[in-house]
Amino acid sequence: MRARTTIGLAIASVTALTLSACSDAGKGGATTAAGDDISIVATTTPLGSVVEQIATCAGGTASTLMPVNADPHQFSASSAQVADMVKADLVVANGLGLEGGLDASLQQVAADGTEVFPVAEHVDPLPWGADDHGDHEGHDEHADHDEHEGHGENDGHEGHAHGEFDPHFWLDASRMATAAQTIGDKVADLTGNEKWATCGAEISDELTALDDEIRDALADIPEERRVIVTDHQAYGYFNKAYDFHSAGVVIPGGSTEAQPSSQELAGLADVIRAENVPVIFTNAAVNQRLVDALAAEVGGEVKVVSLYEGSVGPKDGPAADYQGMMRENARLISEALA
Incomplete structure (x- = not known):
């Protein structure tokens, strides 16, 4: 009788472990804690460009939900894309209401257990109209x-x-630099792999230099x-x-x-x-x-x-990544106004 009880407990234990492993696999695998196979999805292409740069530096991978030239205000996800987000370990979203067409999908993803990280809330967002220079000289x-x-x-x-708050923070390169550091720190906390924080800092430094470059161009x-x-x-x-x-x-x-x-x-x-x-x-x-x-x-x-407002440009063009997008905008604005 005791032997049968012992065997039954052993079978129950193996079954519980198997179910736990299957559950972990459905959320990107049990390797998430090591940070080796973490699955990250970014919503917009400017964010996706920066997240992918951090991931490449850290030895990881990331994907971007929206295609090039998608309007982030109106884009909606397919059922397959929603499933991909549910399977991910982290969804990096812009937030502050930018992704209007994705609101219901992001809520569903969060309800299914995948963390949705709204970056714009962490970059000192501006209220609407904060750039209203009513006392601007000459006007x-x-x-x-x-x-x-x-x-x-x-x-x-x-x-x-x-x-x-205004969600369009990425058009200020210094705030995107803050976002890069914040994303790196977030993934480091999630995985326990500090290389993500280091890589976030490296990309942040690059974007701070980009901010200076844009000021010079304008x-x-x-x-x-x-x-x-x-x-x-x-x-x-x-x-x-x-x-x-x-x-x-x-x-x-x-x-x-x-x-x-x-x-x-x-x-x-x-x-x-x-x-x-x-x-x-x-x-x-x-x-x-x-x-x-x-x-x-x-x-x-x-x-x-x-x-290039809400999206980077095509891969074979000058605005293929976030840095190129901002440089090209500065060049076009300077040529038009200077």
Whole structure:
């Protein structure tokens, strides 16, 4: 009788161990603690570029959910992509409401036990409209254009449906440097492998140097020409970091999903004429029909220049990674305004 009891306990123990191992395998494997085979998925391509650089340095791997030229506001995941995130050990998300089309999927992933790490919350995020330089020298004389509702970076459409804080932090390279260190530290805590923290620090240093490089590239733009109009409210961090001023946005709010009225476009055209804005900057990854219509409304010599806002560029181009994306944006802005 005692022998049968002992055998039964042994079988129960083996079964429990087997189930535990299967459970661990479904979440990326039991090697996660060693940090060798950790599975990381980043949502956006700018984040994915930086996460992959850290992973390469640390001897690991990472993947990016969104393809090149995806709009992070509108992208939605397939069922297979949701399954990939559920299987991952960590999902690195932008957060602060940026991934509107992914909200339900990310909630499902978190409910299924995979940690979702919203990086933007850890980089000292700015409230909407923090770049509003109403006292910007040389532009006070245009304060009477405030009646053109729906165009300023700090207007009634300022994106509060997405939360209190602006999620577009990656357009400030110094904040992406902070993000790199934060991600490295996070994975080191998760795996117990301090090389991830070391590699996060290395990539952070590279991005700090990139920030200085961008400042140098933009240095020749005179103060009176540091007034920009953009396709949507994505440049708060850029303006704050690199000393620019927003005269308005084509699509009201912090997302690309809204639609301006014809009255709003006409009002913004008046502002562009009054402030002698020479360029409208738009997103290379989205349809620029509205921006072209605005440029036609303004008339004259106003140009439309496409920048890399929410996505890196194709692999064979100058903006193939995050660093290239930011360098190319600085070059395009400098050429357009200097």
